[in-house]
Amino acid sequence: GDSVTQMEGPVTLSEEAFLTINCTYTATGYPSLFWYVQYPGEGLQLLLKATKADDKGSNKGFEATYRKETTSFHLEKGSVQVSDSAVYFCALSDQMDSNYQLIWGAGTKLIIKP
Amino acid sequence: ETGVTQTPRHLVMGMTNKKSLKCEQHLGHNAMYWYKQSAKKPLELMFVYSLEERVENNSVPSRFSPECPNSSHLFLHLHTLQPEDSALYLCASSEAAGLPYEQYFGPGTRLTVT
Numbered sequence: 235g236d237s238v239t240q241m242e243g244p245v246t247l248s249e250e251a252f253l254t255i256n257c258t259y260t261a262t263g264y265p266s267l268f269w270y271v272q273y274p275g276e277g278l279q280l281l282l283k284a285t286k287a288d289d290k291g292s293n294k295g296f297e298a299t300y301r302k303e304t305t306s307f308h309l310e311k312g313s314v315q316v317s318d319s320a321v322y323f324c325a326l327s328d329q330m331d332s333n334y335q336l337i338w339g340a341g342t343k344l345i346i347k348p
Numbered sequence: 349e350t351g352v353t354q355t356p357r358h359l360v361m362g363m364t365n366k367k368s369l370k371c372e373q374h375l376g377h378n379a380m381y382w383y384k385q386s387a388k389k390p391l392e393l394m395f396v397y398s399l400e401e402r403v404e405n406n407s408v409p410s411r412f413s414p415e416c417p418n419s420s421h422l423f424l425h426l427h428t429l430q431p432e433d434s435a436l437y438l439c440a441s442s443e444a445a446g447l448p449y450e451q452y453f454g455p456g457t458r459l460t461v462t
Contacts, residue, residue, distance in 0.1 A: 238390070266448045275455065276455050277352065277354075277438055277440075277453030277454045277455045277456055278438070278440075278451075278453040279452075279453065280450045280451075283450075285448070323391070327448040329448075335393060335396070335404065336391075336393070336451065337390075338390040338391040339390055340388055340389055340390045341388075341390075
């Protein structure tokens with residue numbers, strides 16, 4: 235079945251550092267890919283998404299490109315802020331295997347120090 | 349109220365108790381979901397309701413019993429739980445199930461079983 239693998243956290247960076255959180259996937263069909271973010275004490279919220287190969291999703295300075303050849307959807311940000319501290323989840327949605335239910339990674343905790 | 353709300357936010361219960369978690373969405377959505385979030389594990393989808401009908405039940409033990417009286421409300425009835433059921437229970441909603449719509453999450457109920 236489909237699956238999502240994320241780098242283990244926590245990832246600790248200083249403010250204004252460059253961020254990469256790795257995400258790779260396996261899928262039967264042609265999935266849509268998502269990044270969700272969970273701030274402390276809150277539910278998850280969609281950060282960005284991409285629905286086909288080579289699409290780039292972007293929001294709030296974060297970007298991720300759907301790479302079919304490497305089955306990856308890495309999250310990047312050029313200059314992180316303390317307010318970016320949260321848990322980030324990579325997920326996929328694949329009609330072929332899961333009838334569009336979201337398949338989730340385990341989450342990566344990001345800690346940004348001033 | 350806007351978005352997806354959940355009550356209570358925190359719940360401590362003994363293994364012989366019966367309690368219920370409540371979720372309400374104010375978004376006019378037709379699909380609602382219960383997830384279990386445990387530390388360092390991917391989100392586990394428990395139940396999916398579409399237009400008040402259960403469309404997915406992912407091998408969840410019978411001590412968890414969902415109820416969806418209308419498209420805005422979702423309950424999770426709990427009885428004779430085990431300590432390993434302690435987790436954050438998240439409710440989500442989307443425009444429809446079975447299509448790659450964005451899911452909107454509530455803040456969750458932190459459940460502790462003693």
